[in-house]
Amino acid sequence: MSALLEVSGVSVSFDGFRAIDNLSFSIGPAELRAVIGPNGAGKTTFMDIITGKTRPDAGEVLWGEYSRSLLKMNEAQIARAGIGRKFQRPTVFEDQSVADNLTMALRANRNPFSVLGWRASPSSDQRVTELAAEVGLAEQVNRKAGELSHGQKQWLEIGMLLAQEPRLLLVDEPAAGMTLAEREQTTTLLRRLAETHAVVVVEHDMDFVRRLNCKVTVLHQGSVLAEGSLDHVTRNPQVIEVYLGR
Numbered sequence: 001m002s003a004l005l006e007v008s009g010v011s012v013s014f015d016g017f018r019a020i021d022n023l024s025f026s027i028g029p030a031e032l033r034a035v036i037g038p039n040g041a042g043k044t045t046f047m048d049i050i051t052g053k054t055r056p057d058a059g060e061v062l063w064g065e066y067s068r069s070l071l072k073m074n075e076a077q078i079a080r081a082g083i084g085r086k087f088q089r090p091t092v093f094e095d096q097s098v099a100d101n102l103t104m105a106l107r108a109n110r111n112p113f114s115v116l117g118w119r120a121s122p123s124s125d126q127r128v129t130e131l132a133a134e135v136g137l138a139e140q141v142n143r144k145a146g147e148l149s150h151g152q153k154q155w156l157e158i159g160m161l162l163a164q165e166p167r168l169l170l171v172d173e174p175a176a177g178m179t180l181a182e183r184e185q186t187t188t189l190l191r192r193l194a195e196t197h198a199v200v201v202v203e204h205d206m207d208f209v210r211r212l213n214c215k216v217t218v219l220h221q222g223s224v225l226a227e228g229s230l231d232h233v234t235r236n237p238q239v240i241e242v243y244l245g246r
């Protein structure tokens with residue numbers, strides 16, 4: 001299967017410091033990938049490059065069947081092309097219901113010129129119900145987001161991301177602050193999403209990564225240090241030295 005996202009030989013320096021160093025990475029259209037690595041390895045900068053927040057000094061980032069260069073697009077164009085990012089801290093509207101949060105996310109997905117005249121329609125209500133069910137919040141649709149548990153807020157935010165119909169989801173440390181039960185449900189959710197989306201999960205929690213049961217990319221000093229199954233990368237002496245043996 002050909003790649004959905006192909007990053008080749010990308011480098012970026014900040015004031016002479018190479019945060020990303022000749023990094024190559026690719027992911028298929030229905031694939032789950034964990035990205036791990038020590039603090040400062042370049043994980044956030046890597047995602048910033050994909051989403052257009054940071055411009056690399058060298059390399060190429062190609063997207064989709066027609067291998068369009070993401071480097072020629074701005075952040076909004078990249079988001080519209082189908083790349084969604086979820087940051088670690090949930091940013092849901094606490095005073096609004098789950099349904100209202102999802103409705104707002106659907107609305108944000110519309111053509112900016114149609115937003116002003118936008119009204120919730122039966123089809124958008126239907127989509128809100130589907131999205132809530134998809135992220136395990138069917139029973140919570142009428143509750144205020146502020147009343148949800150931390151894990152439920154994270155799922156709501158994933159639902160809001162899905163409202164934008166992304167093909168690639170970048171998810172930053174989803175397990176942080178979650179209970180064990182929430183982590184298990186999050187694993188199930190991410191694995192299910194990866195049946196129809198590309199999903200990149202940046203995560204420090206190795207138990208969580210093990211549960212994801214997917215290919216793992218280890219970053220170190222802005223490059224790929226190792227790639228493969230978790231068992232494969234955790235046996236790598238360099239990975240043990242720079243990351244696991246800390």
Ligand SMILES: Nc1ncnc2c1ncn2[C@@H]1O[C@H](COP(=O)(O)OP(=O)(O)OP(=O)(O)O)[C@@H](O)[C@H]1O
Pocket residue numbers: 014015019037038039040041042043044045046
């Ligand atoms: N805008 C910037 N200006 C200068 N240096 C930066 C900038 N952004 C990142 N860096 C540096 O680049 C390196 C990679 O940072 P990055 O945040 O991508 O790592 P990370 O793997 O996400 O780390 P963590 O796990 O701690 O979040 C770090 O040394 C960081 O200090």
